[in-house]
Amino acid sequence: xxxxxxxxxxxxxxxxxxxxxxxxAWIGSSFYFIAxxxxxxxxxxxxxxxxEWQVHGGGFYHIQKYLVAPATMPDHLIWFKWExxxxxxxxxxxxxxxxxxxxxxYLIDPAVMDLAPWQAIGISLVSLAFGWLVYDQICxxxxxxxxxxxxxxxxxxxxxxxxxxxxxxxxxxxxxxxxAWTATIMTANVFMVIMPNQRIVVADLQxxxxxDAKYGKIAKQRSTHNNYLTLPVIFLMLSNHYPLxxxxxxxxxxxxxxxxxxxxxxxxxxxxxxxxxxxTWTWAVTAVIFIVIMWLSIAPAMRAEEDLAxxxxxxxxxxxxxxxxxxxxxxxxxxxxxxxxYPVYPGINWAPHGLMLxxxxxxxxxxxxxxxxxxxxxxxxxxxVSWMEEDERAxxxxxxxxxxxxxx
Numbered sequence: 001x002x003x004x005x006x007x008x009x010x011x012x013x014x015x016x017x018x019x020x021x022x023x024x025a026w027i028g029s030s031f032y033f034i035a036x037x038x039x040x041x042x043x044x045x046x047x048x049x050x051x052e053w054q055v056h057g058g059g060f061y062h063i064q065k066y067l068v069a070p071a072t073m074p075d076h077l078i079w080f081k082w083e084x085x086x087x088x089x090x091x092x093x094x095x096x097x098x099x100x101x102x103x104x105x106y107l108i109d110p111a112v113m114d115l116a117p118w119q120a121i122g123i124s125l126v127s128l129a130f131g132w133l134v135y136d137q138i139c140x141x142x143x144x145x146x147x148x149x150x151x152x153x154x155x156x157x158x159x160x161x162x163x164x165x166x167x168x169x170x171x172x173x174x175x176x177x178x179x180a181w182t183a184t185i186m187t188a189n190v191f192m193v194i195m196p197n198q199r200i201v202v203a204d205l206q207x208x209x210x211x212d213a214k215y216g217k218i219a220k221q222r223s224t225h226n227n228y229l230t231l232p233v234i235f236l237m238l239s240n241h242y243p244l245x246x247x248x249x250x251x252x253x254x255x256x257x258x259x260x261x262x263x264x265x266x267x268x269x270x271x272x273x274x275x276x277x278x279x280t281w282t283w284a285v286t287a288v289i290f291i292v293i294m295w296l297s298i299a300p301a302m303r304a305e306e307d308l309a310x311x312x313x314x315x316x317x318x319x320x321x322x323x324x325x326x327x328x329x330x331x332x333x334x335x336x337x338x339x340x341x342y343p344v345y346p347g348i349n350w351a352p353h354g355l356m357l358x359x360x361x362x363x364x365x366x367x368x369x370x371x372x373x374x375x376x377x378x379x380x381x382x383x384x385v386s387w388m389e390e391d392e393r394a395x396x397x398x399x400x401x402x403x404x405x406x407x408x
Contacts (some may be wrong), residue, residue: 005404009372012097019090026083027230033080034227038273040065067216077202081195088187091237095180099124099173104312105365109170117312123168124177131161131181132188139225143218154225158182158259162252171246172239172354178255179236182229189222227270232262243354244297254293261289308361319364323399330395331363331370334386345385371400 040050048064055061099107103117107124115123134157142150161181165174197215204211235258239245245254268282308319318324337345339357355369356362363370373380374388375396381388 005368005372005400006376008097008101012094015090015094015097019087019094022083022086022090023234026087027234029080029083030226030230034223034270035273036063037065038270039275079195079198081190084187084190088183091180091183095124095176099176102368104315105368107169107173110310112166112170113168115168120169127161127164127177128181128184131157132184135185136188136192139221143221147221147224150221151225151228155259159252159256162255166252166255171248171251172243174251175236175239175246175255179233179239182233182236186226186229186233189226193222194219228263228266229259230262231265232259235262241353243350243352245293247350247354248297250296254296257289257293257296261286264289308364311361311364315364315367318367318400318403319360321399321403323395323402324360324364327370327396327399328360328363330388330392331357331374334381334388334392335370335374337386338381367400367403371396375400 036052037050040052042050044051047066049067051062051064053060053062100117100121103120107120108115108117135154138150138153138157142153158178162174162178165177165181168174169177197219201211201215236255245251248254264282264286268279271277271279308316311319321327336357337343338348339351339355341351341356341358343349343351355366357366357370370380375393378384378393
């Protein structure tokens with residue numbers, strides 16, 4: 001029988017799949033057009049700004065770029081926008097499902113800041129809007145300034161946001177929020193700046209007017225920022241699978257350094273595509289930054305031990321259930337050899353996904369995950385290496401269902 005927890009797990013999976021699909025489409029087209037624009041042959045006569053011959057899939061492609069437009073505006077003009085929009089929409093929906101609906105487990109850490117769910121969600125939403133407004137104002141006011149200095153100023157804002165998120169949320173949520181904040185900027189660039197400016201240019205051309213060059217300059221600025229932000233966003237979105245990236249007191253520094261790696265990697269490829277040399281030094285810099293990140297990751301976060309009395313009511317009820325003492329013993333016996341602050345299972349050095357199941361409070365907080373992974377499914381323990389018995393799985397199901405009001 002389907003129940004809310006099962007439906008929710010599959011809905012999360014579907015949203016994550018959609019998010020990955022649309023992100024691949026957006027990033028793929030973005031990388032392709034950046035590489036194409038940088039690599040165009042501009043030493044050609046005629047009205048085109050550049051051209052390129054390419055071969056793919058058994059055919060040859062002759063591509064030309066116009067800064068204004070060809071003599072006749074084509075009837076069929078493709079706008080690359082929905083990849084960006086759907087990436088953000090699916091990502092935001094996924095964040096609502098995982099971090100907002102599961103705020104007491106994934107979003108809030110009382111040792112960092114003791115927030116009610118509505119407060120944490122409110123801070124999350126306001127921060128995304130605030131980040132975009134600050135970014136947008138810097139870009140608008142300094143569009144004619146030295147763009148390197150503009151990017152330095154934006155990086156300072158980014159570091160500030162990283163510190164803010166780690167001062168409010170769990171380390172995992174801080175990483176995801178910094179990625180969501182950056183992705184919001186990227187999609188808002190497309191929706192609120194690049195596309196409107198492009199529509200103005202197209203309308204002018206269709207009316208026989210010469211477009212103002214400022215619209216292209218503004219769009220180019222935002223497109224360049226999106227180009228350099230893409231790789232850090234991918235890292236931040238993957239980070240929730242790797243506790244080493246978010247499980248330390250230096251999470252905000254790690255996140256800040258990730259953006260520098262994005263710059264060095266993109267600089268290499270942009271230089272290659274533009275035929276401006278082969279700056280292999282960028283890979284050495286990237287490697288050094290990554291080693292620094294690895295070093296920072298081994299410093300454990302300083303946090304107070306959470307007890308049952310400090311649990312929010314919606315979590316505490318799982319610890320108050322009649323079966324909880326037995327369930328806790330099962331989880332400690334079958335799961336905590338890996339899911340522990342100090343794992344003892346060979347080859348496991350850190351708790352998978354940062355999930356620790358040593359204490360009663362930790363088990364109560366992870367009730368839904370324990371139920372889905374070990375009660376309803378046999379995903380945990382992996383290959384049943386700790387020999388969890390069927391009656392123990394039944395006990396976990398009975399415990400969760402009795403508290404959550406689910407019919408078995």
